Amino acid sequence: QALLFVTQSPSSLSTSLGDIVTLTCRANQDISNFMAWYQQKPGEVPNTSYRASGVPSRFSGSGSGTSYSFTISRVEAEDVATYYSTMWLLGIGLRTSGRTNSQCS
Numbered sequence: 001q002a003l004l005f006v007t008q009s010p011s012s013l014s015t016s017l018g019d020i021v022t023l024t025c026r027a028n029q030d031i032s033n034f035m036a037w038y039q040q041k042p043g044e045v046p047n048t049s050y051r052a053s054g055v056p057s058r059f060s061g062s063g064s065g066t067s068y069s070f071t072i073s074r075v076e077a078e079d080v081a082t083y084y085s086t087m088w089l090l091g092i093g094l095r096t097s098g099r100t101n102s103q104c105s
Helices: none
Strands: 006-009 012-015 021-027 035-040 059-064 067-072 082-089 093-104
Touching: 006 082, 006 093, 021 035, 021 082, 035 059, 067 082
Parallel strands: 012 093
Antiparallel strands: 006 021, 021 067, 035 082, 059 067, 082 093
16 A cells, blocks of 8 residues: 655745635545644644634635645634644544644734
């Protein structure tokens, strides 16, 4: 079985309040939608970035196969964090695949 890896971009970004931001993640093979995005604020543990109660509606994720994206439709100051693309592997569990450090001005 080929080694599974992904590439997340950008690795860092600087944005302004109200902007639209999109992060992308590409895998080297089909991961059958077992992709999730997590947000980690300074001094806190990672939290699911979408598909969970309490997650802002301005957060959305999409994709399939080998290409995935995560979008913040209107950036707010509280969105400054590190964002991780992650994959679930059967029998192994959660694997961190990439990260993006964000700043807002």
